[in-house]
Amino acid sequence: MRLRQKIRLKFGQAMVNGLSLVERGLHGVSVNVFDPALTADPYPFYNRLRTKAPVHYSIALRAWWVTEFDLVQEVLRDKRFGADVRKFPEQVKKILPDLDADQRESFEHPSMLNLDPPDHSRIRRLASQGFVHKFIQSLEPRIRLIVGDCLRRIDNDATFDIVATLAKPLPAIVIAEMMGLPESDHARFQAWSEDLIDGTGTNDPAKVERGSAAGKALIEYFRAIIRSRRGNPGDDLIGQLIRAEEAGDTLSERELYNTCLLLLVAGHETTTRLIGNGAYLLLKHDLWGALHDDPARIPTAIEEMLRFEPPVQATQRFVLEDLEFHGKHMKRGDIVFVSIAGGNRDPAVNDNPDRFDIYREKVAQVSFGYGIHLCIGASLARLEAKVAFEEMLARFPDMRLCCSEPHWGANPFFRGHEKLLVAK
Numbered sequence: 001m002r003l004r005q006k007i008r009l010k011f012g013q014a015m016v017n018g019l020s021l022v023e024r025g026l027h028g029v030s031v032n033v034f035d036p037a038l039t040a041d042p043y044p045f046y047n048r049l050r051t052k053a054p055v056h057y058s059i060a061l062r063a064w065w066v067t068e069f070d071l072v073q074e075v076l077r078d079k080r081f082g083a084d085v086r087k088f089p090e091q092v093k094k095i096l097p098d099l100d101a102d103q104r105e106s107f108e109h110p111s112m113l114n115l116d117p118p119d120h121s122r123i124r125r126l127a128s129q130g131f132v133h134k135f136i137q138s139l140e141p142r143i144r145l146i147v148g149d150c151l152r153r154i155d156n157d158a159t160f161d162i163v164a165t166l167a168k169p170l171p172a173i174v175i176a177e178m179m180g181l182p183e184s185d186h187a188r189f190q191a192w193s194e195d196l197i198d199g200t201g202t203n204d205p206a207k208v209e210r211g212s213a214a215g216k217a218l219i220e221y222f223r224a225i226i227r228s229r230r231g232n233p234g235d236d237l238i239g240q241l242i243r244a245e246e247a248g249d250t251l252s253e254r255e256l257y258n259t260c261l262l263l264l265v266a267g268h269e270t271t272t273r274l275i276g277n278g279a280y281l282l283l284k285h286d287l288w289g290a291l292h293d294d295p296a297r298i299p300t301a302i303e304e305m306l307r308f309e310p311p312v313q314a315t316q317r318f319v320l321e322d323l324e325f326h327g328k329h330m331k332r333g334d335i336v337f338v339s340i341a342g343g344n345r346d347p348a349v350n351d352n353p354d355r356f357d358i359y360r361e362k363v364a365q366v367s368f369g370y371g372i373h374l375c376i377g378a379s380l381a382r383l384e385a386k387v388a389f390e391e392m393l394a395r396f397p398d399m400r401l402c403c404s405e406p407h408w409g410a411n412p413f414f415r416g417h418e419k420l421l422v423a424k
Contacts, residue, residue, distance in 0.1 A: 020060040031058050031065055033201060033412040040408065042313060042415070043354065046342035055328045063335035064328070067342030069349045069364060071326065075338050077371035081317040082116040088318060088333040102216055109254035111262035113373070120372065126244045126251060127259055130178060130237040131376045136383060139174070143384055146173050147391045154424075159402055162420040166392070167275035168268075171384055175267030179260070180236035181225065192218050193265045201413040215261070222260040237263060263377075271381045273311030273416030274302070275388050280420055281305055283401045285356050292393045301358040302385050306344075307365035308356045313341040313415050315369065340366050341415075396424045 020032035029052045031045060032038065038045055049056055050067040057064050066075055075081050085091050086108070099107055112123040150169055154160040172190050176183070192214040199211010226242055233239035233246075241259060245251040251259070282288045282301070291301055319334040330336070345353040349364040368375040375381075392399070402421040409418050 023059050027056070028052055029056065030060060031056075032060060034203065038412055039410050042341055042412070043345055046339055047345060047354075049339075050342050050346060055326050057328070061335075061337075063337050064330065065337045065339055065342075067339040067346075069343040069346035069366070072338050072340065072343035072366055073370050075317055075325075075336060076315075076366070076369060076373065080320050080323050081336060082320045083114050083120070083317060083373065084110070084116045085114065085318060086110075087116075087320070090333055091318070102219070103212065105254055106215070106219065106258060109252055109258060111255075111258040113262055113266075117372065122250060123255060123259060124372075124376065126241060127237075127263060128376050129240055131380060133379055136379045139178075139380075140383060140387060142177075143170070143174060143387045144391065146170055147387055151391060151395060157424075159421055159423045162279050162392075162422055163272070163276045163417055164419065166388060167272045167279075167420075170275070170388060171268035171271035171381070174380070174384060175264060178236060178267070179238050179264065180229075180234055181238075181264075185221075189218065189221065189264060190268070192221075193269055196265060197269055197414050198409075198411060201411045218261045218264070219257050222257045226256065226260075266375070267377055267380070269414070270311045270375075270377075271384050273414065274305060274381060274385050276417045276420050277309040277311065277415070278302065278305035278385065278389065279392070279422070280401070280406060280417060281309060281356050282358075283399065283422065284404075287356075287358055288393070288399055289397065291358060291389070292397045295390060295393060297358055298386055298389050298393075299382070300360070300363065302382060302389070303363040303365060304356065304358050304360055305385075306367040307350065307363050308344070309415060310340050310344055310365070310367040311414060311416055312367065313413050314339050315373075340369075396422075399424055 020030045020035070023030035029048050031049060035045075046067050049065060054068040054071055055064065055066055066072055085095070095107065096104065112120050112127065115123065147166065147170060150166045154165055168190060169186070172186055172193075173183075176186055176189070181189070195207075195210040195214035196218065197211075198207050199209075199214065202208060222238075225238065229238065229242060230246075233242040238260060241251060241256050245253060245256040278301070282291060287301075291297060315338050317336045317338060319330045319332055319336060321332050323330050344350070344365045344367065346364075347353050350360070368378040368381075400423050402423050406417050406420050409416055
């Protein structure tokens, strides 16, 4: 890691902590992503923010926060907000000095997650071919077999960790098979993915360095995979993308690597958290038995899990032009944090939003995003979670938590349990 980056990380958290106190004194509310209380339970913070200032400028983070459900959707569909930071020289000037040559190449050729139309539309159209709803639904028998294999491994155990036993391996195996990746590589790319996620939203130099190394390792991994499949790409997701890249006018080589990395990481990290968070919620609120007795409610319960404990807590946009947004003047290049967690708990769209209720008639949530960046893997994640809960509920009707307050991960933008020990 470069010295400049280490110095900035060292003093960044102290500066945010200090400015957060000033911000609270001036406005009666602040957001400090480094506050341990936010990690433990972020929702009181977002509730206060939504009540006092649904469009709030944080002087601590030098960014806007939007927390009302309707405003969250508005930002995500409004063409005056974009995802591509490369359009803003002042932002790029801050980022580039910390990047080595390989990181700079990735930055200059981002995945569709960080692109605006027309490039976003071009890459999304290619990647979406592997996530057609009819094809995803055809995977259910295979997903059920994988779940069964995972759960049979703990047949003789009185207790087990849901995250390690099922929530991590299931989506990793499924996305790896869809991409045509060898089973022997699962443990490696799972570890890289976790380090990559842990390296975001943190000022811990060790985590940032591990995340950077993991990103490079994943790119090198896909470079080798793609090189070995030139001339015989196959019909899986990677094969489809290779053919598009070789056509020469739809996908660059670096876009190919970054798209593969995004599909792999996003294809299992979010679902891992959905299954772990959902199981915790059912058990904590004594609803495991109720869902066991009424399994037809599982799809609705999954929507409520997504609403109540979204795996991704916030996403980021940039203001593309000077504008007025609900009485606030925003300047071109301003950062806007779109609070998925805050929007999901908005009482204007969900009655009694701080109550976890699997009998809720209508669940309003934006946990898979909204607008043109709506997650292409949403139907796959829902299917994997549905099968996982169907099988766990059928096999373990009396399951209970072994620890009343399991440990939440420290990342303020990705919420989930590192482990979830339960008794059968």
